[in-house]
Amino acid sequence: MKKSELAYALIISLVLGLGLSLGLGNTNSSNRRVLDYSITPVEVISTPDELLVTPLANSIPVVTSQPTQIPLQPAQKAGTDIEDVLLIYDQGSTSYFSINFCLMANFYGLTCKMMSVDSQNLSDELLRDSQGQYFKLIGLDAEVIRKGSALFSEDELNLLRRIVQEGYADLFISKISR
Numbered sequence: 001m002k003k004s005e006l007a008y009a010l011i012i013s014l015v016l017g018l019g020l021s022l023g024l025g026n027t028n029s030s031n032r033r034v035l036d037y038s039i040t041p042v043e044v045i046s047t048p049d050e051l052l053v054t055p056l057a058n059s060i061p062v063v064t065s066q067p068t069q070i071p072l073q074p075a076q077k078a079g080t081d082i083e084d085v086l087l088i089y090d091q092g093s094t095s096y097f098s099i100n101f102c103l104m105a106n107f108y109g110l111t112c113k114m115m116s117v118d119s120q121n122l123s124d125e126l127l128r129d130s131q132g133q134y135f136k137l138i139g140l141d142a143e144v145i146r147k148g149s150a151l152f153s154e155d156e157l158n159l160l161r162r163i164v165q166e167g168y169a170d171l172f173i174s175k176i177s178r
Contacts, residue, residue, distance in 0.1 A: 084110035086127065086135040090144050090151060091116040097174035101139040117144055122156040127163060134168040142174050 085105045089098040102112035113135070115126060128134055138160070144151050164171045 083113035083129050083135065085112050085137040085139060087112055087114045087139045088117055088122070088144065089114065089141050091118050093143060095141050095143060095174065097139070097141050101172075101174075105137075117151045122152070122159060124159060127159070127169070134163055137170050137172060138163075139172045140174070145173070 085101075087098065087101045089095075102114060105112040113129075115122075120126070127138065140160075143149070145157065160171060163169045
């Protein structure tokens with residue numbers, strides 16, 4: 001840096017510094033704000049049914065009453081949960097899917113209804129929850145519907161197809177483990 005550049009920088013900084021100090025250091029009393037944080041003393045008189053606040057000096061009287069009581073009703077007793085998902089399984093051969101499907105549903109806060117196909121025939125009423133709506137998710141072990149299995153009839157498979165195709169339920173079929 002040359003001497004002339006250094007001198008220009010020094011002169012400019014002095015001028016800016018002087019300008020800032022004059023601008024910020026203005027002692028004119030008309031620009032100052034004085035905040036009044038004075039507190040008016042009050043006398044508190046307490047009665048059983050209301051709270052009265054009266055001023056001691058020249059100030060505005062303030063009257064406040066107790067807050068209104070909000071009537072609270074007792075909570076309703078918890079009702080029974082409706083089943084959210086349905087597991088269709090073969091009671092004769094338990095698979096990992098049959099064991100874990102309802103455990104996973106319970107983990108996510110859903111209730112699971114289990115239906116064994118070897119003890120009852122699949123019908124439209126069995127695919128509905130206690131409210132009369134179709135289960136949103138139906139879990140099905142693939143071993144139950146594989147070729148050669150006599151657990152499902154053609155009518156029962158068509159019933160499942162119709163419910164899924166019309167969008168009433170989703171069908172989750174596990175993989176074949178053999």
